[in-house]
Amino acid sequence: MTNIGTKIYSGKAKDIYSTNNEYEVIVKFRDDITAGDGERKDNFQGKGKYNSLISSKLFEILEESNINTQYIKLIENCSILSKNLKMIPLEVICRNIATGSLLKKFPFEKAQKLKVPIIQMDYKNDEYHDPMLNDDIAIALKIATQDELNQIRTITLKINKILSEFLKEKGILLVDFKLEFGKDLKENIVLGDEISPDTCRFWNIETLKTLDKDSFRQGQNQNEVMSIYQQVCTMIVDENDLKKWKI
Ligand SMILES: Nc1ncnc2c1ncn2[C@@H]1O[C@H](COP(=O)(O)OP(=O)(O)O)[C@@H](O)[C@H]1O
Numbered sequence: 001m002t003n004i005g006t007k008i009y010s011g012k013a014k015d016i017y018s019t020n021n022e023y024e025v026i027v028k029f030r031d032d033i034t035a036g037d038g039e040r041k042d043n044f045q046g047k048g049k050y051n052s053l054i055s056s057k058l059f060e061i062l063e064e065s066n067i068n069t070q071y072i073k074l075i076e077n078c079s080i081l082s083k084n085l086k087m088i089p090l091e092v093i094c095r096n097i098a099t100g101s102l103l104k105k106f107p108f109e110k111a112q113k114l115k116v117p118i119i120q121m122d123y124k125n126d127e128y129h130d131p132m133l134n135d136d137i138a139i140a141l142k143i144a145t146q147d148e149l150n151q152i153r154t155i156t157l158k159i160n161k162i163l164s165e166f167l168k169e170k171g172i173l174l175v176d177f178k179l180e181f182g183k184d185l186k187e188n189i190v191l192g193d194e195i196s197p198d199t200c201r202f203w204n205i206e207t208l209k210t211l212d213k214d215s216f217r218q219g220q221n222q223n224e225v226m227s228i229y230q231q232v233c234t235m236i237v238d239e240n241d242l243k244k245w246k247i
């Protein structure tokens with residue numbers, strides 16, 4: 001039996017709680033939603049529930065393909081029992097289609113399909129506003145070693161393949177996504193954080209309609225944004241789990 005302990009971290013959208021087992025934490029998804037480097041903030045009821053269910057399903061799919069993730073189990077409809085990780089301050093972004101900030105920084109065509117996926121790493125640091133970095137900077141800052149960066153890159157490309165295929169069958173195009181990795185107590189690289197419409201770009205495979213947080217960034221209202229999150233949840237989560245968690 002896992003007992004929820006004290007809150008050890010509170011971020012923009014999730015809280016991390018200790019448990020009676022030092023190897024495990026509870027990742028609790030809140031209903032808070034932010035955009036533009038935290039400049040816009042709101043609270044949309046149901047978001048925590050949808051994101052925890054979507055993340056759990058995608059972590060399960062990855063575990064089935066032997067990706068080492070934090071996921072242990074969904075213990076209530078906002079909380080995932082997870083491995084306790086020492087997080088690596090990198091935002092590992094993988095892109096299949098050029099959109100978002102990539103278009104602001106580089107002369108890609110809007111919605112251009114990238115022949116080879118692009119991996120971009122940003123330094124996860126609010127004070128410096130998450131700047132893009134390269135391997136040399138990450139190594140000089142002692143964020144990771146070259147070997148760890150290579151591992152992260154290889155795992156991310158594998159994740160891209162697994163999730164792209166799974167989501168395609170569900171009618172979703174995986175446009176891009178952001179991952180965060182950490183190390184377990186044995187220093188293994190493990191996928192942490194979340195995989196949800198907050199951290200991925202999902203497009204309807206036929207209509208190319210946005211099925212993610214871009215809806216909020218573009219100014220859609222609470223009902224519209226939450227109906228999109230619910231839609232993704234019902235598209236990918238198994239029917240018995242939707243019933244169990246009252247979606
Ligand atoms: N398994 C884990 N163990 C410890 N910390 C984690 C784990 N997964 C995610 N985290 C960290 O917990 C925080 C999650 O909350 P979030 O609201 O997304 O925060 P932030 O505003 O920093 O992005 C992040 O800082 C993330 O790096």
Ligand SMILES: [Mg+2]
Nearest residue numbers: 011012013193
């Ligand atoms: Mg976060």
